[in-house]
Amino acid sequence: MQRTNDSIELLDKLKSAHVAINTVSDEELKKVLRSFRGDESTDQANSAGGGGGTYSKDFGCY
Amino acid sequence: MDHVPGKCQEPGALCKGNFQGNLKLFILQPTTFCNIDCDYCYLFDRDNHNFMSLETLEVAIQQLFSSLFLSPRITIMWHAGEPLVAPIDYYKEAVRLVKKYNTSGIQVFYVIQTNGTLINQDWCEFFAENEIKIGVSIDGPKFANDAHRKTRAGKGVFERVVQGIELLRSNSIEFHCIAVVSDPATINGTAFYDFFEKLGCTSLAINFQESEGANRVNSLLTSDKDYEIKEFIRSVREAWQKSNYKISSREFSFYLKRLIEGEFETCPAPQDSEAFRIISVDYKGDYSTFSPELLGVETNLGKFVLGNVHTSEFEESVYTESFERFYNSIAQGIRLCAEHCEYFGVCGGGTPSNKYFENGDFSSTTTRACETNVKFFADEAIRLAIELSQAATKES
DSSP, X not given: OOOOHHHHHHHHHHHHHHHHHXXXXXXXXXXXXXXXXXXXXXXXXXXXXXXXXXXXXOTTOO | OOOOTXXXXXXSSOSGGGGTTOEEEEEEOOBSOOXXXXXXXXXXXXXXXXXXXXXXXXXXXXXXXXXXXXXXXEEEEEOSSOGGGSOHHHHHHHHHHHHHHOTTOOEEEEEEEEOSTTOOHHHHHHHHHTTEEXXXXXXXXXXXXXXXXXXXXXXXXXXXHHHHHHHHHXXXXXXXXXXXXXXXXXXXXXXXXXXXXXXXXSEEEEEEOOOBTTBOOOTTOSGGGHHHHHHHHHHHHHHHHHTTSOSEEHHHHHXXXXXXXXXXXXXXXXXXXXXXXXXXXXXXXXXXXXXXXXXXXXXXXXXXXXEETTTOOGGGGGGSHHHHHXXXXXXXXXXXXXXXXXXXXXXXXXXXXXXXXXXXXXXXXXXXXXXXXXXXXXXXXXXXXXXXXXXXXXXO
């Protein structure tokens, strides 16, 4: 990654957000995300066509 | 792709062993035909009544379960054209064939992405019996949906879709929704979210309209639309929070998970940039990997087809010139994203189909779809992460 001001600023934001989100309790995160931190079966089942869980592009699924 | 020690005995990246276990999504495109005619549809052949034969279906499924690429969990998905214009018996046969050839106990999930207009009680019983996950394409309230999702006679299909959804609900069949947003200025994000919550879907995926395939007209292509798109995303996010996250959000869930994980220097590539993570098979038996929208498209590197299930095994395609061309060009595009895009740390690289359709080249980087479907959502997820943290601090 070329270090531009924009990229440095965004990386800082990402790192701050990473620190911030990891202060949130697991209980709260479960509510927000339904599955997180390696719940692979849910992610895989939901990965196709925008079912939630792992983000996948829409595959033109209009 | 780096050589994976112990996986492949052949030199170089392009040997089949290096893709062992990659395949997690198998897409069958049973027909090109769609019974409706959305004005933003990317499909070139949606007027043509082409159907996959049962012979092709069997060969495709047989190949799937004998493939070196197969992972221990596979999602079999039907889309492209309207899948429900194919008869139920086609799907019953597919399920039978999966049972026949899945001799290793691979965990199989089924998904059908449908426009919802053809759902009836027979389909519901079939979905329930076989635990088929259903995705319904609907763009929000009637005025938003019917502005773009129409019959060939120009009539909106909203009522028919809602009727199909009511049948799913009365049969206790869970469904997710994919909504294409074409005119964010015309719809309030809160009303949009509330609509889907009341509809009863388990999760919502938002795609801002893309310029892709047969659809070359898109009013969201220019940056003067940025403000209204961002405002729409913000208001959807606020409504989602207000509802106490009642339905799952594909986009916010994904970016929040990336923020939890961190490691922004090593973001994994999205699944349609990774070779043989997805295999798509069309009605003729032609197959490809990477973005499913590209299957059969004439590109600057030739027709986007790696082979046909009747004449070659998936693994053989690794050694074809066409695969090498596509693989190298897509890999170069991902490298460019890594070098030039500040969002690479949360995205992992733009999708090959958007790069090709917008930039005319897989070896390229940012697209408008990157902005509307990645950057704007990631920005909102960052704000949400900070807010969640502040709320947690306040409570403690």
